[in-house]
Amino acid sequence: MKNNVKIMRMKMSMTQEQLAKRVGATRQTIGLIEKGEYNPSLQLCVAIAKELNKTLDDLFWEENLL
Amino acid sequence: MKNNVKIMRMKMSMTQEQLAKRVGATRQTIGLIEKGEYNPSLQLCVAIAKELNKTLDDLFWEENLL
């Protein structure tokens, strides 16, 4: 489950904790998702995408990985 | 968690059971996802999208809902 969350979060100058609070998750959960060895729920993925002004495909679709 | 899974599955002339088998899930899980009152995992969403020749955004991004 590799993804672009970490890169896009840093582009927005947000910390894991700030993003976590805004999407209603914990810092640990965000950390695990960024690490990639995790299978988050669709709701959480959508919440993260909206906070980072991206779409699901931008963050999680294979062909779009940076 | 409304989505376009049911519409796209029917466009591909697949039954819930056929789609379920191809993505490694059960018919019941597919049914619940299509019904929309459910929060599937990202892995399952990706598997479904690939089987239906669509992307995550096509199936699950709000602005793309049919």
Added chain:
DNA sequence: TACTTATGCAATTTATATCTTACATTAACT
């Protein structure tokens, strides 16, 4: 040095997605 901030990581608990099994319904067909 000491202090703070951001992150990594691990153990335990809680919530819930998913599976399994089962039964009901509807539509199409013989």
Added chain:
DNA sequence: AGTTAATGTAAGATATAAATTGCATAAGTA
């Protein structure tokens, strides 16, 4: 009427996402 295929739905068990708590570390800073 009877049969089959596709779907809806529900109860219980299992797997795992996510929360909670805690500690370690690196980088910056007073």
